[in-house]
Amino acid sequence: MTRARARPGALRAPNADTAAHAPPCAQPADTLAFLAGLSQALAVSLDLRQTLEQAVTRVAGFMRVEAASLFLLDRASGVLECRISVGPVDVDGLRLAVGQGVVGRAVAENAVQIVADAATDARVWRAADEDSGFVTRSLVCAPLATAAGPIGALELVNRRDDRPFSDADAELLGIIAAPVALAINNARMAAELLEQQRLKREFELARHMQKALLPKRRRDDFPVLGVNRPAHEISGDFYDFFECADGRIGFVVGDVSGKGLDAALLMVRAASLLRWAGKDALAPGAWLARVNDELCETAQGGRFVCALVGYCDHEARVVRFAGAGFPPVVVHRGDVLTEYPAGGPPLGILPDLAFEQHTVALDGGALYAFTDGATDVRDVHGRRLGGAGVRALIARHAALPPQARLRALLGELKDLQLVDDTTLLIVEAARACAPDLLLERHFAADAAELRGVRQALRQALDALGIEPRLRDRLVLAVDEACANVIRHGYGPGCRGDIGLRLLRDGAQLSFELSDHAPCVEAARLRPQPLGECRCGGLGLALIDEVMDDWSIEPAAGGRGNLLLLRKRIESLDEEEAGEA
Amino acid sequence: MNANANGVSSEACGGCVLVRLRGEVDLSWSPQVRRAVLDALAQADAVGVDLSEVGYIDSSGIAALVEGLQQARTHGQRFVLVAVSDAVRAVLELARLDRVFTLVASPDEVTAPA
Numbered sequence: 001m002t003r004a005r006a007r008p009g010a011l012r013a014p015n016a017d018t019a020a021h022a023p024p025c026a027q028p029a030d031t032l033a034f035l036a037g038l039s040q041a042l043a044v045s046l047d048l049r050q051t052l053e054q055a056v057t058r059v060a061g062f063m064r065v066e067a068a069s070l071f072l073l074d075r076a077s078g079v080l081e082c083r084i085s086v087g088p089v090d091v092d093g094l095r096l097a098v099g100q101g102v103v104g105r106a107v108a109e110n111a112v113q114i115v116a117d118a119a120t121d122a123r124v125w126r127a128a129d130e131d132s133g134f135v136t137r138s139l140v141c142a143p144l145a146t147a148a149g150p151i152g153a154l155e156l157v158n159r160r161d162d163r164p165f166s167d168a169d170a171e172l173l174g175i176i177a178a179p180v181a182l183a184i185n186n187a188r189m190a191a192e193l194l195e196q197q198r199l200k201r202e203f204e205l206a207r208h209m210q211k212a213l214l215p216k217r218r219r220d221d222f223p224v225l226g227v228n229r230p231a232h233e234i235s236g237d238f239y240d241f242f243e244c245a246d247g248r249i250g251f252v253v254g255d256v257s258g259k260g261l262d263a264a265l266l267m268v269r270a271a272s273l274l275r276w277a278g279k280d281a282l283a284p285g286a287w288l289a290r291v292n293d294e295l296c297e298t299a300q301g302g303r304f305v306c307a308l309v310g311y312c313d314h315e316a317r318v319v320r321f322a323g324a325g326f327p328p329v330v331v332h333r334g335d336v337l338t339e340y341p342a343g344g345p346p347l348g349i350l351p352d353l354a355f356e357q358h359t360v361a362l363d364g365g366a367l368y369a370f371t372d373g374a375t376d377v378r379d380v381h382g383r384r385l386g387g388a389g390v391r392a393l394i395a396r397h398a399a400l401p402p403q404a405r406l407r408a409l410l411g412e413l414k415d416l417q418l419v420d421d422t423t424l425l426i427v428e429a430a431r432a433c434a435p436d437l438l439l440e441r442h443f444a445a446d447a448a449e450l451r452g453v454r455q456a457l458r459q460a461l462d463a464l465g466i467e468p469r470l471r472d473r474l475v476l477a478v479d480e481a482c483a484n485v486i487r488h489g490y491g492p493g494c495r496g497d498i499g500l501r502l503l504r505d506g507a508q509l510s511f512e513l514s515d516h517a518p519c520v521e522a523a524r525l526r527p528q529p530l531g532e533c534r535c536g537g538l539g540l541a542l543i544d545e546v547m548d549d550w551s552i553e554p555a556a557g558g559r560g561n562l563l564l565l566r567k568r569i570e571s572l573d574e575e576e577a578g579e580a
Numbered sequence: 581m582n583a584n585a586n587g588v589s590s591e592a593c594g595g596c597v598l599v600r601l602r603g604e605v606d607l608s609w610s611p612q613v614r615r616a617v618l619d620a621l622a623q624a625d626a627v628g629v630d631l632s633e634v635g636y637i638d639s640s641g642i643a644a645l646v647e648g649l650q651q652a653r654t655h656g657q658r659f660v661l662v663a664v665s666d667a668v669r670a671v672l673e674l675a676r677l678d679r680v681f682t683l684v685a686s687p688d689e690v691t692a693p694a
Contacts, residue, residue, distance in 0.1 A: 447608035454604070454636065472670060479638055483607040530676040538675060539639040545674055 034062050035175065042183035049083075052180070056084045056154070059176055063169065065156040067134075071096070071103050072144075072152040072184070080104060080152065087157065089132045101125030106141040106153045112174045115139040116164035140165040142173040144181035151188075154180060203233040206264060210234060213271055215241050217403075221430035223316035224251045227406050228423045229373075229414070236263040237371050237421035238271045242279065249314060250278040253326070253425050254307040255371040257346070263303065270295065270305045270347070284309050284322035288347065288355040292324065295348035304346040308369045312362075316429040319367050322357035327372050329358075330391055332398060333365030337391050366402070366428035368394055373422030377413050385416060402426050403506075404436055435505035438464070442499050445490045445515065447483065453500060454479055460502050466569060474567060477546035478511050480539035481563055489517035489561065507572040516560040522552050588616045596626035596690045598662065602633040605641030614644035621648060625657045628690035632663035637671050649681060658692050660684045 038055055052070060060068035067087025071080040071094075080103060082094040099108040102123050106113045115121045118136040129136050137158050143150040154177045159165060207230070214228055226239035236256035243249055252274045256267040273291045282290065287309050295305060308329065310321025321329060323342020331338045343356030360367065370390060377385045385393075397408045409424055439460040443449040454475050461471040482498060490496045499514040530541050543550060543565065550565045586603030597620040605613055620627045629645060631637075645661065652659035660682040664672070672678040684690065 447606065450606050450608060451604055454606075469670065472667065473674065476636075476638065476671060476674070479606065483638060483640065486607060530674075538642060542639055542671075542674060 031172065034058075035179070038176065039179040042179050048183065048187040051183070053084050053086075055180060057086050059154070060086050060156070063156055063173070064160045066158040066160060068154070068156050069094075069103075070144075070152065070154050070180070071107075073098065073107060073150065080107060083152075089128070089134045091128060094128065096125070102139050102141045103153045103155050106143045106155075107150045110143050110145060110150050112140065112142045112170045114165050114167065114170045137162070138164040140170050140173055142170070142177040144177050144184065146181055146185045151181060151184060153177075203261075206234050206261070210238075210264060210267070213268065214239065221314075222249070223312060223314065223429055224249055224425065224427050225402055225406060226251075226253070226423065226425040227410050228421070229410060229418065230421045231373065231418050232259060232421075234261065234264040235421045236267050237373065237423040238267055239423050239425050240271060240275050240278075241425075242275065244279060244281050244311070246281060247314065248281065248311045250281075250309070250311050251369075251425060251427065252278060252307065252309050253369045253371060253423055254305055255326070255373070255421070255423070257302075257304050257306070259421075262301070266303050266305065269298075270307070274307060274309060278309060281311075283357060284311065284320050285343070285355040285357040288322050288324050288344065289353060292347040292353055292355075293351045296351040304348040306346045306371070308342055310427075312367075312427050316362055316427055318359060318361050319427055320357060320359045321367075321369075322355045324355055327370060327375060328387060330368040330370075330387075330394060331360055331362065331365055332368065332394055333363050337395060339387070339391075362427070362429070364429060366398075366426055369425045369427075371421065371423045373418065373420035374413060374424060376420050377416040377418055377422070379416055385413075401436060402428055402430075435503040435508075435510070437501060438504055439500065439502035441501075442497055445486045445496045445498050445517075447486055449498075450479055450482055453482060457500075457502065464504070464569075464572060466571065470569070473546045474509075474511075477543045477565060478513075480542050481511070481513055481550075481565060484539055485513060485515050485517065485561075485563070489515050489520060491517075504572070507568050507570060509567045509569055509572075511565040511567075513563040513565075514555060514560060515563075516555075519554045519559070520552055520561050525552070588613055590616055590620055592624065593687070594691065595624060596628060596658075597624040598628045598630055598687050598690060600630040600633070604636035605634055605644075606636065606638045607640045610638070610640035610644050613641060614647060617644055617648035618651065621651050621655070621657060621659070626660075626691050627652065627657065628660045628662040628684070628687060630662040630687065631665055631668045634665050634668050637668050639675070642671060642675060642677065645681070646677070658682075658690070660690055662687055662690065 038058060041051060042055060056068050056070050067085065067089060069082050069085040069091055072083050073080050078098050080096045080098060082091045085091045096104045098104050102113050102115055102125070105123055113123065115124055116138055118124045118139055124136065124139065139155065139157055141153050141155040144152040144154060154173065156165070156173060217225060224241040226241070228235060228237055228239060230237070236259055237254065239253045241249060241251040254267065254270055254274060256263045256270060273294050277287050277290045288307065304325070306325035308321060308323045308326040310319055312319045323329065324344050325346030326342040328339040328341045331340065340358050340360065344353055374390050375384065375386050379385065393409055393412050397405045400408055406424055406426060413422055439456060441453060441456055443453060457475050457478055458471060461474060478500070485498055494517070496516045501512040503510045503512065525540060526537065530545060547565045547567050550563065552561055552563045554560070555562050586609055588599065588601050590597055590599045599616050599620050601613060617627070617629060627648065629648070649659050662684055663686065664683050669678065672681065
């Protein structure tokens with residue numbers, strides 16, 4: 001415990017300047033002016049410590065006392081510590097338990113304490129005086145009260161006129177304590193807010209860092225793709241894939257136990273180890289065993305890692321994999337869904353384990369690996385989706401191309417309640433890339449049809465999440481193309497149909513317009529320069545402006561045209577690791 | 581009338597004519613829009629076209645406005661677009677015609693400022 005220390009040369013006779021002073025709080029007007037000044041100083045304070053020191057000095061002067069001190073409560077330890085003291089004895093750092101002495105009692109009871117005669121009052125804790133030689137005659141102490149209970153106390157010792165403290169003194173100190181408590185509380189809340197903002201920024205950085213660890217989606221005919229959806233800012237889940245020197249493709253899905261920063265950090269370590277070991281082209285079982293031994297050497301606090309690792313050839317004909325505490329892998333072949341329970345216990349618990357491995361011929365089918373976040377989603381009744389539920393989802397979306405299927409599966413899971421980080425990975429031979437058909441519509445070449453066409457197109461583009469400004473431009477360009485077919489292709493009095501198809505291949509959108517009008521010579525289609533104030537040719541110029549390129553060719557069979565408008569939408573490219 | 585139905589109406593107001601368009605201006609009725617604009621120019625020396633209720637306009641609609649502007653210039657008339665909706669403004673900007681037209685915020689500004 002810090003002992004009370006007499007300030008050099010500060011001890012003096014208690015009654016030295018009594019005569020010069022009127023009794024405390026003589027004039028209500030003085031009191032008000034003092035309170036106003038004190039509140040003002042505390043309210044505008046930038047440096048709370050310095051302001052409090054000045055405030056306590058001013059209080060001691062105004063109340064005409066020999067000593068004053070301010071104690072603050074440390075909530076965690078329940079100890080009151082003197083932070084500021086003025087007067088002959090420096091008691092800074094003096095520590096008291098709540099309930100101990102007059103200060104401790106003021107806080108414990110959240111009530112002002114008056115001690116008229118310190119020599120006989122049992123509440124007084126006398127050790128301080130014994131250390132310093134100071135004589136405490138009379139005391140008054142007010143708690144620093146807040147809505148959440150007292151945060152400390154303000155204590156005055158010995159009126160200079162040698163009289164005991166009165167009820168009026170106690171009441172006044174209670175009033176003075178209010179703005180002091182408010183200022184301290186405000187400063188603390190401001191500091192907490194800053195700290196929260198700092199943490200939020202740190203988490204945001206960690207999230208970006210983690211996202212950057214996930215592999216980029218491969219555009220070519222790569223047979224592995226994945227998606228990761230953290231339930232909170234940061235994830236304990238990850239996936240990875242890479243090409244080995246011998247041409248095989250390695251893949252990893254992992255799930256670190258627990259959530260929060262420690263899990264996220266372990267995730268980074270586990271992801272590095274799994275990638276490092278996988279590049280050595282070990283058999284999947286040995287791959288897991290090596291990482292398990294490494295993690296066991298360093299893992300702490302009961303944390304562990306569930307993982308699935310494996311290899312496939314570039315055409316995804318055969319997959320070899322092994323799991324550690326991982327949910328069963330699902331293989332969808334033909335119309336049959338088969339589960340392969342994944343072998344050993346989680347990584348990082350017991351060293352020297354063997355992990356069972358499987359070799360599966362996919363035969364054009366697909367392998368699905370998903371972390372338990374997928375099976376743990378809840379429906380509106382709070383029921384787990386479970387393995388059977390996930391298999392039903394897989395069967396339902398099997399017809400979609402892989403990337404769209406991954407999006408659809410994740411979309412369904414998100415519609416339920418995600419309670420954990422969720423990661424999905426698909427291993428499947430790339431199909432001869434058929435683009436997704438997003439819209440197909442046939443309509444009479446009549447201007448009255450255009451409104452409905454625009455509406456359908458808007459909906460299809462909205463479903464892709466294309467931002468409204470770009471969406472409206474695309475709709476305008478396609479509308480202009482349709483109007484040209486109606487006005488110039490078929491012309492007045494000529495009836496016919498128009499077919500519109502919207503196709504997506506990755507980030508590439510294609511709008512196909514087919515008609516049965518007389519063949520158009522592409523060379524005759526000339527847009528006018530934009531900004532020119534003329535009435536014709538504007539439609540084509542708008543198409544030029546909005547689309548990346550367009551082409552027109554005679555339809556197969558001699559009559560009719562096929563107009564193709566193309567636009568690459570970068571935002572469609574970003575969404576894969578993207579969902580992460 | 582259907583809230584988002586197409587419609588055109590004209591009203592004379594103190595020496596000018598205000599043509600109000602509603603709905604989606606496309607090839608299906610832009611000829612009527614053109615007619616209404618030219619008729620208005622035949623009636624008054626200041627014409628405003630109110631586009632606040634227009635949710636879509638295509639190049640044939642823009643062309644009707646361009647024709648009105650050209651006609652007005654030839655005859656020394658005032659021709660302004662009033663309360664242009666965001667959708668129309670986006671197309672005007674795309675066509676680089678947003679600075680060719682005089683755009684005003686309210687029908688009060690159709691007659692030339694003194």
